[in-house]
Amino acid sequence: MKHITERWKVSDSEELYGIRYWGHRYFNVSEKGEVTVKLKQGDELVDVSMWQIVEGIQFRGLSLPVLLRFRDILDARIALLNESFAKAIAEYEYPGEFRGVYPVKVNQQAEVIKEIIHAGARYHHGLEAGSKAELIATLGFMHDPEALIICNGYKDQEFIDLALTGSKMGLKVVIVIERPGEIDLVLDRARALDATPSIGVRIKLTTRSDGHWTESGGDKSIFGLTPVQVMEVVELLRQRDMLQNLELLHYHQGSQIANIRNIRTALTEATRYYAELVREGARMGYLDIGGGLAVDYDGSKTNYVSSKNYSLEEFCMDVVEVVQSILGESDIPVPTIVSESGRATVAYSSVLLFNVLDVKCIEHEGVPENLSDDVHEYLHNLREVYDNLSIKNVQESFNDALHYRDELHGLFIHGNISLREKALAERLFWHIIREVNNTSKRLKYIPKDLADLDKVLCDIYYANFSIFQSLPDAWAVDQLFPIMPIHRLDEEPRANAVLADITCDSDGKITNFIDLKDVNTSIRLHDLKEDEDYVLGAFLVGAYQETLGDLHNLFGDTHIVNIRLDDSGAIQFEHEIEGDSVADVLSYVEFDPKELVTNFRNLAESAVRNNLITPSERKTAMERYQDGLRGYTYYEAEEGIPLHATLASPRNSVAPTGGSNGNGNGGNGNG
Ligand SMILES: Cc1ncc(COP(=O)(O)O)c(C=O)c1O
Structure with missing residues (x-):
């Protein structure tokens, strides 16, 4: 401090x-x-x-x-x-393009999707759908034939039919094969609907990355095809004379890849796959590097899980450079680089704001002033520790406080001091600890047990969320x-x-x-x-x-x-969406708000019949119950009064x- x-x-x-x-x-x-x-x-x-x-x-x-x-x-x-x-791309004179696609799963709210489509229109920024519902939302809004619609995830016939229908209507919909069996269904449905499918394959990279969400990459990942399975898809397409329909290679390392080295290594492996698929005769054209571009939540610019040791600009440079360096020297045309960031x-783009309702401090009230003579002598000793605490004896004061607190606790357990004395001891003890903590900050070297006091001396802030x-x-x-x-x-x-x-x-x-x-x-x-x-x-x-x-x-x-x-600079509060009411959340778990009101009314009526409440109290009770159903599920303030002022107990801070x-x-x- x-x-x-x-x-x-x-x-x-x-x-x-x-x-x-x-x-x-x-x-x-x-x-x-x-x-x-x-x-x-x-x-x-x-x-x-x-x-x-x-x-x-x-x-x-x-x-x-x-x-x-x-x-x-x-x-x-x-x-x-x-x-x-x-x-x-300009810097490296990369002879290809970039196409971004936004994965709907990351924030599916309609306003977000619509804004991404609007802002991304000039870049032909597309969407990635990982499920049937996400594809239905995508097809409802993404109508740019130059933007990609990437279909990932496991697909049933309905999903595939919708994707093929989108292709037939002029959209660039790519169906990514995630499971070995999917390819047969895609080819069957394409024949049935007389559609020309754009096919991608998702590969299982051997490269593993570090982080919270990296199970979706690497050999053990549940998604994607092994090299053997990729070759099976290639052979099947060759037999059907459809290698021209294989256009995209996709991988996803996992989200929040904090270390740029992991990104480079995975991309190197994937670019090698890409080159080999071209050599096998596939048309290709798109290398889809999935997600993983991290956010620096703690601002440390390190490879810690909540951070990243690279900037967005560096990420783009590295991606282009890796692909260029592997394919640039060969006779293989470079792909359009696709990112599902x-x-x-x-x-x-979102911030959650919440207010504090109450604070619970570790020590209550002020330091007890004069201790009466009839309290236990250890309490007087604690008081002395508090009075004499200084920078010179801070460690000793800490030790003494712990000692007397333990002793007093033992006395309480054996019935030798009262609850009142026990409470007094706690009050004194925590004031001493707070002082020890403040004073120890002035030491050149802070001993470990004192350095850890910050962790112990935490107040609890009760927050409305x-x-x-x-x-x-x-x-x-x-x-x-x-x-x-x-x-x-x-x-x-x-x-x-x-x-x-x-x-x-x-x-x-x-x-x-x-x-x-x-x-x-x-x-x-x-x-x-x-x-x-x-x-x-x-x-x-x-x-x-x-x-x-x-x-x-x-x-x-x-x-x-x-x-x-x-x-004019005035704040516009647009697309205000009211949060759930109590009735909403109850209906999510199958309660019928009307039935609840009827049941409560029956209870109130029987209370009137039994003279427990008056008819006018019945009316108020019903209003209260119905207001409660209509209300917000979080704490609501009365107009103009901060919530904590109505909730906090007087002794709190x-x-x-x-x-x-x-x-x-x-x-x-x-x-
Ligand atoms: C296939 C796929 N693509 C893209 C993403 C988005 O990843 P990120 O949010 O790290 O950009 C995910 C998320 O897990 C994913 O599974």
Whole structure:
């Protein structure tokens, strides 16, 4: 923490939360200490305050949590990918082209797909469908005959028929063979429908990569064909005189490939396959490198799973260079390079905003003042430890505090001290530990057990969201997302905190946070103010999170708002999608809201008959029940009152406005 005399600056927050490393300049911090997002106003890019966006959303009657989507960022990502490949192609004088396709599975929301098609039109950016439903959505909107529609995944007859119908109607639909048996079905259906199929093969690479999602690549991958199976497909096509229909080679290493070396190695292997298929007489033309282009979630620019040790521009250069270097010298024409980049296309464009409901501090109330003479002498000893603690005896004070706490616990177990004394001991103990932690920071060398105290001294910030619904990868695979307050960044955050969501599940928490060198086990946050919401943002959540989320504890979809600016710079809240109501989520699990109301009415009527409630109380009870069914599944605030002000118990750390501003007197017992 900063020394009291040094004033906390906005740049300190930028460093602390790493926004300048992961924000990619899409997200910055303003002089006022608010996170800003770069949006387009006409041809200009301007920084728009997220706090202002929150105010606008609340003014429109929506409560947090809200998922914000920024279509300007999505457009910028599509342009960056296509233009970076174009630059690499020009740089290496590569005599071929690039075609991007967006994998629908990464974010299937209609608004996202439509925006990608719109922004990608000038690059003929296509779509990848991994299932029948995704292909049906694709065929509904993607009508550019120059854009690719790649069909991956396991396919039944209906899927294949739809793909072939798309081809017959002039679209460039490529059916990728993922399983050995699929080729027979494709050829049979093509004959039956009198269609000319464009066929691709997905290969199982021997090269394995590191990372969370790399099981979809390598020898053990469940997808793709082995070299033996690829040759079987080639032979079958040769027998049917259809090698001209084999046009594309596809592989997918897995998502979030953090190390550029893995990308180069896999591509080298795939390019060799490509060359061999041409030599076998296949028409070819497309080399589809799948997904894997990573996002630097922690900003460390390393090959750590949450990061990547290359830039997007470098990725494009390397891809073009590898293909060129392998095929350039041969007589084999270079392919159109196809990338199915999903995560890197959509991750930046969504931000989840949620408010804090309450804070549970590790130590409660102030230090007990005068201990009465009749309490146990060990309590007096603890008090002495607290009073005499200094930089010279910090380790000894720590040891003594542990000793007396253990002793007092033993006394309590054997009935020798009261619960009141036990509570007093806990209060004193935690104040000592907090002081030990603060004081030890001034030591030149901090002993290991004192260095770890930060992890122990975490406050719990209860946040109004469900990790299972909104950040499922944080729960399922410990994926790190950058999280930070979107305001008050000109104030020093004094609490070390972890986040708990509002599901009643012990996994419903976030205890790992980004760090440039390591993974942090806590995040520094501000004390709550009485009259203002405290709003945090989880950034870079546009990829995979929305559809993977589930209804744990029946917390449903959050509200979604698309944000952009009009020509005058006013914020436009477009395509507001209301999140699930309680009735919605109940009907997902087969409850009939009408039946629920009828049953509750019967209960209320019988309560009136039995004189338990009055008829007018019955009316209120029914209104309450029906309002509840219509309501948001998350905590909702009364107009103008921050949620934590209605929920927090008085002893928790709601500081008066301005109380924590840089002078160390916040309500969290830091001094
Ligand atoms: C076949 C295929 N292509 C593309 C992708 C998208 O990968 P990424 O999000 O890493 O770009 C995936 C995702 O797992 C995939 O399975």
